[in-house]
Amino acid sequence: MPYQIWNRRYTGSKYKLSSWISDLIQDNCVGNSFCDMFAGTAIMSKKMIDNFDEIYINDFLYSNEVIYKAFFEQSNYNSTKLEILKNNFMKVPLSQISENYVSENFGDKFFSSNDARRIGYIREQIECNDDLNEKEKNILLASLLYSLDKAANTVGHYDAYIKGKQINDTFTFELIEPYVFKNKKIHISRLDANVLAKSIKCDIVYIDPPYNSRQYSRFYHVLENITKWEKPELFGTACKPKAENMSEYCRSSATRTFEELISSLKCKYIVVSYNNTYNSKSSSSRNKISLADIKCILENKGTVSVFEKEHQYFNAGKTELPNHKELVFITKVGG
């Protein structure tokens, strides 16, 4: 079965909350354009796209941008060619695949050594294939990211791999299923949200920033590395490259950064998702922005309504989060 956009493990994904959030947006906002500013898996873009003429999908991770282009960009691709490549990728015997960057760095850690060898081989094949247009390349890359995530020896992100266990060979290369839309303007970007906020004019802006000090670029470094394919030197037990794309929303400057973002927005409605984990026992799970500050900052722009729902979100660690609530703040700008 080809992969759908939600067939992926992602911290903070709104997949299970997407119907609730989408209903809130439809009941409380009016407009023709929608911006998913911290799109993550882009499940909210997928959920909302039918209701809008124009959509902006943004996240500052390289792997997310490739995934958005693969699923959402409306350009031509040859599906027969991709099917043939898919079959060939899995047919080549391991005895003909040499050690490579993925097997040397991640073999017997994040993947079995055989799986790592095949993943590195496929990535190199995609890189060297001059017969692929941009859309085809993005589809193959996104398919590789979804496929390798299924075989990864992790709890759902790449901050660490699971030690002391036999890692079986489970990798199979499956294609994603790109979406077809008629008459939609789709803008995909890989910008810092605070930069994008200054340059767009959009009716409804959905804001779902990181809630705590856990940096997404560090959690998903293996996906970033395989996407960029610059083969950097890696450090530490989790084999991470030098840090990049470190989010201000994960630091003590989060409140100030959020305030700056909100004040830059030119839109009719601002929809913000956040949760109430500021009392978490684990300091890395604690909220970086208080709910009172979010409300106060939004009230400078207009009338704010707050909606909440009990929800146990994807939490890879052992952190207990009793009374966990997801909140949605909807602001009618100038209202």
Ligand SMILES: C[S@@+](CC[C@H](N)C(=O)[O-])C[C@H]1O[C@@H](n2cnc3c(N)ncnc32)[C@H](O)[C@@H]1O
């Ligand atoms: C809570 S997740 C969003 C989840 C998403 N709504 C979903 O349903 O999958 C936050 C996202 O913000 C991105 N991010 C963090 N800081 C950012 C920044 N300054 N600019 C743009 N994206 C950022 C992260 O890469 C991550 O994907």
